[in-house]
Amino acid sequence: MINLDCDDLFDSWRQQARWLLSHEVDPSLVSWASEGVSDLFANEQSVPEGQGPFQARIPRLLLETLECAAQYRGDQRWSLLYEVLWRVSHGDRTAMMAGDKLGSELQRRLKQVHREAHHLHAFVRFIERPQGSPGPQYVAWHEPAHDILHSASEHFIGRMGRHRWLIATPRDGVYYDGEQLIHQRQCPVEWQQLAQNVDDPHGELWLTYYSHIFNPARLNPKVMQGHLPARFWKNLPEGELIPGLITQARTGKQQNGQASGIAARGGKRIAMKEGRE
Structure with missing residues (x-):
């Protein structure tokens, strides 16, 4: 078993998956750590060196779908994505469809991710800080079930205008400074304290x-x-x-x-x- 760790980053997983695919490494031989926890029962196997000979043509739609599904937190988070990638790259596109067992799980995860993004948009409550306060003018605390904060919070850029705002969670946080959206994978403690302890005047x-x-x-x-x-x-x-x-x-x-x-x-x-x- 090949044990890998992409640090729960899609771009890192994508590079690892491309390399595995070039060597046509079967999904059953690969295990990814999730949130830093690897498969304790997996046996270490030697890793192929260099780029392999197999060149797969991957539809852009598939990569966009996998990137969205990668925000789902759960068992086999990254292994499932590689299995879908493997099957599609070998001509079996049913792996993306709800009628297939694997495709059904993929679609379920996509729905969960989209629903969690909707929850962020619907249930975030921004609280205005006193005028003249340094940093964000509006702050909010939210506890999403999946890693949707970075992508889903772009929704508020158009809604909040040029105001500065911050959303803190137990895991990550975003801060819009009026020009750009800053994402911190590990939410700073000061952001968390600010969002949880602010008084709402209204x-x-x-x-x-x-x-x-x-x-x-x-x-x-x-x-x-x-x-x-x-x-x-x-x-x-x-x-x-x-x-x-x-x-x-x-x-x-x-x-x-x-x-x-x-x-x-x-x-x-x-x-x-x-x-x-």
Whole structure:
């Protein structure tokens, strides 16, 4: 077994995969370390030297697909990509399709990556820092399940204009300085502390608004958690309210069709005009 480590970088994996493919090394003979952990049960095998004779023609679409799928964190993260590459380079393009067992897993990972990017766009909450503060004007904390931060955060460059902003995660971080997007694979501790400890001057106003627009009569917890997974609640300002609002709906508040604070208010009597029945 050939043990390799690409440091969880697609460009490094790509160079290693090209070299293996040139020697026509079968996927069953290769193992990649993921997050620094290698296969403990693999036997070391000598590595071929130099470039091999096999020259494969790889479709550009395949490389783009593999680069996207490489953002998925999970078992056989890099080995699966090489197996797909191997089969396609040998004329079997069904490895990219959902009808194939390998292709089905590839497509599942792609969906997970795209969904996680959507979660970043939907659930990141930027908090404005006091005017005149050095560094970013807006900061946010997020905990993605896959390595989508660098590519998916480009979405905010157009949305935030020339403002400086930062997104920190437990793993990596991005900082836009108004001109370029800076990605740190290991998020600096100061970025993490800044994003997690900043005070939101409009926090109470937002919580009041959110609690008042909540409609218990229309609540479907399963659907809600499908669109807003519970793992994100702890990092959302409104997250602390959601369990209580769900409990209210389950204990009879659905009949009001309003948040409890609104339902308790007195109504205004409307007089009937004469001549109407």
